[in-house]
Amino acid sequence: MRSKRWILVVGVAALAAAIAVAALGSAKAPAAQKAGYKAALVSDVAGFNDNGFNKNQLKGLNRAKSKLGVTAFPIVSHSSSDYQPNYNQAVHDGSQLIIAAGFLLGDTMKQYATQYPNIKFAITDDPVAAVGGLKNEEGITYATQEGGCLVGVLAAKMAQKMGHKVIGVAGGLKIPPVDSYIAGYKYCAAKAVKGTKTVVQYSGDFEDQTKCSAIAQNEIQGQKAQVIFQVAGLCGDGALKEASKLHKWGIGVDADEFSVANRILTSALKKTDVGVYDTIAGAAKGKFKGGQDLLFNLKNNGVGVGKISHKVPKSWIKLMNSYKTQIIKGKLKPPACLKGKGCPKGA
């Protein structure tokens, strides 16, 4: 008696599940049938809901979808073991161009680019030479040291006004795309206000806000930093909030982070949406330059500065703009890496 009822329960459940699956299985996804260029964008572990780095690339993809009629496949990763299945999915979906949203996907992209020479690949923040000079791959690179330089000017002026010529950085990982921001920031801060000291700490994380908040606290209370530049994605928001709480200033990164905390001086922008959009537009028009890097800088509006606090005097902005003009003209070249192993010259 009892065992019969079990069978009934399990049977009904299985039947319901089977019906649901069968009903849904007949409804095919319409996207697959649409003609036109197919482009996929694979996020890194931060997903598309980070502060801008991945999110803006998704914006670029969506813009390509609406303006160019491209079929877009945004694919979210949540850990590094998702990279392989996500590339497999992009290939399976028939993507003609697969964009990796960051440096972290480099190894996986290389494997797939080697395996599928007829598919085009691109990667944000990783030069072709670093991946291995593949002919079906483009590097989408950003001269972030230029944006870092501009915010460094404002940071140095603010620190000077506040009485201690010390500015801080909360970095994520010590990787080239992070260090280029810091190198420009440090270089121009010391140029704008002689004797400005830059203190740098890395959290080893792009997610956990508490880690970056601890770094900001340490730099502000222990080393008298007056401004904290966050280069750590979502983690760095913790640093911005902590700086505001301690009545110091924060500088956002990648996207415009003016609204993240009360006291945001400005943000160093990396317009990853522009990069992704231009890459797709180029590839869709048959102008894919395999084996080369696309460089986005101040000159072509690929990097820049976000909204500036009204507490910043006009004269500082003028000074910052003079740096901008010099960089665009090629008279000023902020270094792209910090001193140490892996940096070509004595930066």
Place this chain on the structure above:
Amino acid sequence: MSDPGPSPSPEQSAEAGTLAARLALKQRAGGIVVPVVTVLFAFLMSGIIIAATQHSVRTALVVFKEIFQGAGLNWVFHPTTSLLDISAYNLSQTLLQTTPLILTGLAVAFAFRCGMFNIGGNGQYLVGLIVANWLGVDLAGLNPFLHILLCISAGTLAASAYAGIAGILKATVGAHEVISTIMLNWIAYWTASWLIGAGGPLQVSNNPTNPVSNQVSSGARLPDFWGVQGFQGLHVGLFVALAAVVVFWALLNRTTLGYEVRAVGFNPDAAAYGGISVKKNYFRAMAISGAFAGLAGTLDMLGGAQNYQIGQLDIPFIQVGFIGIAVALLGRNTAIGTLLGAVLFGALSYGSFHGLGSSAVIDPTLANNLTYIIQGLIVLFIGADVLILYVWNSRKKLRRPPGKTARRAEAAAS
């Protein structure tokens, strides 16, 4: 789902004991129905949440379809071994994620059977991972068979010793294993971060700015039996995990050691009265528990789940030790239950992240967050199985005259 055995099991001898004892009896009495109902209930609840947040019942159904297909479970409708078929590929990835969950589930279950709560599965897994990477890189050129064997056994032993620390602390000074294993998790976490971080001893040698480990040498890699070698295919570690399920069952139900462990787990005082050394068994159970979790780490490293290496950024995403707790709970701390629980969680984990991450059924910016919510709800409701048991039992009490219930529960338990 009780364990049949020739000797009277220690659980049965103390039926009228503590609350935990009566609960354990009821859980066994619930048999397979309660876990099944729990899972269905959990899916139903998360379906309601999705329907409410997405303002569409249809979306909720599509979400479940995507999870189902994302896990490759639609493979059963058209089985093929060709990995050009996306469902076959996805199924191989689901099984790949199931492999470590079987082992971390067994790890938690083994400690549970000795009355201990091993929350340190994640730390023990990391120890296995790191040791396997270290030996896998450093001993390049060794005979592949020996190399793999050495990496696996060294990683497993190291994790076993690591978990043993918590066992010794409990046995000697009475430090609670929940606290000590959590602390050991953080020690493993930060030690691993340092080892593979910039300038660390295990950091990749050709790029000083990239905080990842070296890849294990090709000789130490486990062969893939389903998939393209090097492309995160399904490796033979799955069979090792399945063998571990048999070992777990035999160890617990067919050896003196297992009998003692279960006796201590059920009632340490009674076990001590019966001449069983409680302290010794705390250590032994913890060390064996750690060995299972460490084995999971070695298999993942040598099997290429993280591309034969581990990055500093990967460490915060390692959750298998914690998911193992849910696996063991759902599996009632039995061998076969843990295996089934691991398959469910492997499919849920891979299917939901991959299915929802690649289908754009829900806004891609929300995909990861919503996936965590669905997984969280399912874990929550699986944890609420006691409630379902209560409802299940009180329903029967209403229907049947009193007096019969106890006898029936007893019958179901045997």
